[in-house]
Amino acid sequence: MPTSESGAILVAHRLPAHVTPLREWLSDVAEQVVLITSREVEQGYSGQFGGLISVSDYSSSDEVVTHLDRICSEQAVSRIVYGTEDDILRLARIRDRYGVSGLSEAAALVYRDKYRMKIAAAKGVATPEFLAPSNAADAEAFAERIGWPVVVKPRLSYGSRGVAVVHEGAELAAQLSGYAMKDLLLEEYLPGIVCHVDGFMQGGEVLLSVPSRYVNSCLSFADGVSLGSVQLDDHDPLAQGLTDFARRTVALFPETDLTPFHLEVFIHEDTQDLYFCEIAARLGGGHIYETLGLTTGVNPVELWFRDQAGLRDGGARFARGPERYGFLLVPPREGTLDEIVATPLPDSVLQHNQPDKFPRGYSAATASTDTVASFVVRGADAVAVESALHACAQWAEKALRWSA
Known part of the structure; x- marks a missing residue:
C-alpha cells in the first residue's frame, strides 16, 4: 500500500490538468494537497484538492514564494513538490527555510547552475x-x-x-x-553530435538509463530546422558508452531521492570521445517523458509526483520493451501559418500535435522546445525511428503553408 506523511503537501505547478492529471495521480492524498498554479490553468484543477491558489504571473513574480512562505509558517507541511525547471531553486529554498525534506538549495544549485555542474562533472568525467x-x-x-x-x-x-x-x-x-x-x-566548442541520457536516479545511483541521439542539434531552432531524438539500440556501442557515462556522472553529483535526470553528452567528431554537457534533476523537455514512458511502460511524471508527495508504491520497477521511440519538434517561423494541408501521416506516428485554427501568426523560436508541430514515433530499431523522423519532417515541409 502507498504511504505518505501527515501535514500539508504543497504542489507548485504551472502545467494544465490535461497534461498532468494531478488529481488522478495524487488521489490517495488529495485532501492534504494545496496546489499553487497559474491563473490560466486554474479551472482545470478546480475542486480537486484540499486547497487551490492561483497566481497571475506564475514564473516571473514572487507570488508563488509568498504563498509558500505563508502556508509553511501557518501549518505543518510534510512535502513540497515541483515539476518544472523554473521551480527547482525557489522551492528548494523554501524546503531549507522550514526544514521540509526533499532537494535542498545546495543540491539544486549543482543541477541548475551550469558553472557549478561543470565543476562537479570535471572531477570524474571528460568536460569541455x-x-x-x-x-x-x-x-x-x-x-x-x-x-x-x-x-x-x-x-x-x-x-x-x-x-x-x-x-x-x-x-x-x-x-x-x-x-x-x-x-x-x-x-x-566541441564539434560533433549531441546525445542525451534520460532516466531515474536515487542516492547517487542510476536506476534507469535510456540513451538517445539528437537528430540535428538543440540549437537547430535558430535556423528554423527541426530537432529530433532517437532512442539507441541496446547492442549499439554508443548506447553502452552513454549508459556508463551516465552512471559515472550521476555518482559525481549530490544524492537525491527518486528523481528523474536529463543528461546531455557531446561526442567529439574527431576522437569520438564523450564529454559532459549538462545534467538536470528533472524530466527532459520536448517529448522525452512520453518516449520514456512508452519504452518502460511506466508514466515517469506520475511516478515522480507520487514519490515527491511521499507516496511509496513498493519501489520503481523499470523494464524496457523491444521497440524504440523518438520525437520531432518542428519550430515556428517568423510569419503566418496560413493552413495545414490535409496530408496522410507516416504509419509510425503515435502522437501528433499541430494547431487547428488558421491563419495564425508566429514569432521565430527562442528555445529548443518551441514548436508549431510535433511527433512521437515508434520503430523496430533506431534506424527505423530515424527514418520515421525524416518522413515527419518531409510531412511538415509539405503540409505547413507559411506566408511572410
Missing part, C-alpha cells in the same frame, strides 16, 4: 574547458587561449535559451552586452 568570467577581458582571453569558436550561455537558463556559438572578438563583445556577468558561462 569552461570559465565563469569576471569581465569582458577575461572572456576574450579565454577564447583566445582555447581557440574560436566558443559557446556563450546563461548559467541558470534552460531549453537552450540564450545559447550562442561565437566566432570572433566583436561577436563575443556583442553577446556579452546582453548578459549579466554573474549569469554567464563560456565553454569550449
Whole structure:
C-alpha cells in the first residue's frame, strides 16, 4: 500500500490538468494537497484538492514564494513538490527555510547552475574547458587561449535559451552586452553530435538509463530546422558508452531521492570521445517523458509526483520493451501559418500535435522546445525511428503553408 506523511503537501505547478492529471495521480492524498498554479490553468484543477491558489504571473513574480512562505509558517507541511525547471531553486529554498525534506538549495544549485555542474562533472568525467568570467577581458582571453569558436550561455537558463556559438572578438563583445556577468558561462566548442541520457536516479545511483541521439542539434531552432531524438539500440556501442557515462556522472553529483535526470553528452567528431554537457534533476523537455514512458511502460511524471508527495508504491520497477521511440519538434517561423494541408501521416506516428485554427501568426523560436508541430514515433530499431523522423519532417515541409 502507498504511504505518505501527515501535514500539508504543497504542489507548485504551472502545467494544465490535461497534461498532468494531478488529481488522478495524487488521489490517495488529495485532501492534504494545496496546489499553487497559474491563473490560466486554474479551472482545470478546480475542486480537486484540499486547497487551490492561483497566481497571475506564475514564473516571473514572487507570488508563488509568498504563498509558500505563508502556508509553511501557518501549518505543518510534510512535502513540497515541483515539476518544472523554473521551480527547482525557489522551492528548494523554501524546503531549507522550514526544514521540509526533499532537494535542498545546495543540491539544486549543482543541477541548475551550469558553472557549478561543470565543476562537479570535471572531477570524474571528460568536460569541455569552461570559465565563469569576471569581465569582458577575461572572456576574450579565454577564447583566445582555447581557440574560436566558443559557446556563450546563461548559467541558470534552460531549453537552450540564450545559447550562442561565437566566432570572433566583436561577436563575443556583442553577446556579452546582453548578459549579466554573474549569469554567464563560456565553454569550449566541441564539434560533433549531441546525445542525451534520460532516466531515474536515487542516492547517487542510476536506476534507469535510456540513451538517445539528437537528430540535428538543440540549437537547430535558430535556423528554423527541426530537432529530433532517437532512442539507441541496446547492442549499439554508443548506447553502452552513454549508459556508463551516465552512471559515472550521476555518482559525481549530490544524492537525491527518486528523481528523474536529463543528461546531455557531446561526442567529439574527431576522437569520438564523450564529454559532459549538462545534467538536470528533472524530466527532459520536448517529448522525452512520453518516449520514456512508452519504452518502460511506466508514466515517469506520475511516478515522480507520487514519490515527491511521499507516496511509496513498493519501489520503481523499470523494464524496457523491444521497440524504440523518438520525437520531432518542428519550430515556428517568423510569419503566418496560413493552413495545414490535409496530408496522410507516416504509419509510425503515435502522437501528433499541430494547431487547428488558421491563419495564425508566429514569432521565430527562442528555445529548443518551441514548436508549431510535433511527433512521437515508434520503430523496430533506431534506424527505423530515424527514418520515421525524416518522413515527419518531409510531412511538415509539405503540409505547413507559411506566408511572410
